[in-house]
Amino acid sequence: MNRQISWTPLLVLGYLFYLLLGAMMFQLLEKQAETHFRDQFQLEKLKFLQNYTCLDRQALEQFVQVLMEAREKGVNPEGNSTNPSNWDFSNSFFFAGTVITTIGYGNLSPSTVAGQIFCVFYALFGVPLNLAFLNQLGKGLNAHLITLERWVQKPGRAQVVQTLAVAIFLTTGTLLFLIFPPLVFSYVEGWSYGEGFYFTFITLSTIGFGDYVVGTNLNKHYIPVYRSLTAIWIVFGLAWLAQVFNVAADLMEKFLQLKWYKPDLSLTEGATTKLEDEPEQPRIHIPS
Incomplete structure (x- = not known):
């Protein structure tokens, strides 16, 4: 028998501490940079009013509000009527993918009541x-790992192959979904590699801030299937990263159980003594 020491309160405290x-x-x-940008924006507005005296402050604020609303609706204020639609098939396909994967960048959303419903x-x-669908993909990945483990029949090598299979799974997935894609995004979007890597992880983890979104620069010409291919990459990347998160969560739970489950030494010693005195007595497992 084991004396269970509950680690749930400590987990809750650790969770809250992590958030804090x-x-x-x-x-x-971020706060200092935000303050700097805010002051710089106010300074630019004052300079604009000084150069264009025909406008008053209230009119300028209204114009700024119109620009902000245009941004929220996914319309580039610098564009014109000849710019590509935000709701062509490729963009709509990409948006549909962000909806069902719960990424929700927020840079584009339905504006009609029918579209919202x-x-x-x-x-x-x-x-x-x-x-x-992601669950089936995960089962497929696990099946490949199990198949790889069954290749080894000799005793003592199964653990080695299992470790090797996990290492291959992590390495290949990291290259395909976290290392190489930022190179593509940096080339196509003009981002730095750090920005591309940031976008990649924020997307595949379904955090989806929306500060970086592929295919939204109106000054660039994208191939028609660019965002559709990106959506497909996102789906498989989600399946891989979900498996990684699941493994990490399992390891964390096992670590907490090993750390906070202590054997009752008095009961263990008593059971050991009894078994030594009565070697013929069968062991009885008492479920917890």
């Missing part, structure tokens, strides 16, 4: 469908 740590770090890293029901059935 993140809040403090983001505030420390359809989006609700589309997500209602699409999100479970996506989860089932």
Whole structure:
């Protein structure tokens, strides 16, 4: 028998501490830059009013509000009527993928009531469908790992092959979904590699801030299937990263159980003594 020491309160405290740590770090890293950009923006507005005296401050604020609303609707204020539509098939396909994968960048959203209602029901059935699809992909990946383990028949090598299979799985997935894609995005979008890597992880983890989105620069010419191919890459990347997260979560749970489950030494010693005195007595397992 084991004496169970509950680690749930400690896990809750650790979770809250992690959130507080993140809040403090983001505030420390980002607040000063935000203040600088805000002051710079106000200075630019003052300079604009000084150069164009025909406008008053209220008119300028209204114009800025119009620009912000245009950005929220996915319309580039610098564009014109000849710019490509945000709702052509390729962009719509990409948007549908961000809906059912729950990425939700936020740079584009339905503006009509019909589109919003359809989006609700589309997500209602699409999100479970996506989860089932990713689950099947995950089972396929696990099946390949099991097949690789069965190749070895000699005793003592199964653990080595299992470790090797996991290493190959992690290495190949990291290259295909985290290392190489930022190179492509850097070349096509004009981002730095760091920005491309940031976009890649934020997308595949379904965080989806929307500060970086592929295929949205109106000054660049994209091939028609660029965003569709990106959507397909996202789906397989989601399946891989979900497996990685699941493994990490399992390891964390096992670590906590090993750390916070301690044997009752008195009961163990008593059971050992009894077994030594009565070697013929069969062992009885008492379920916890």
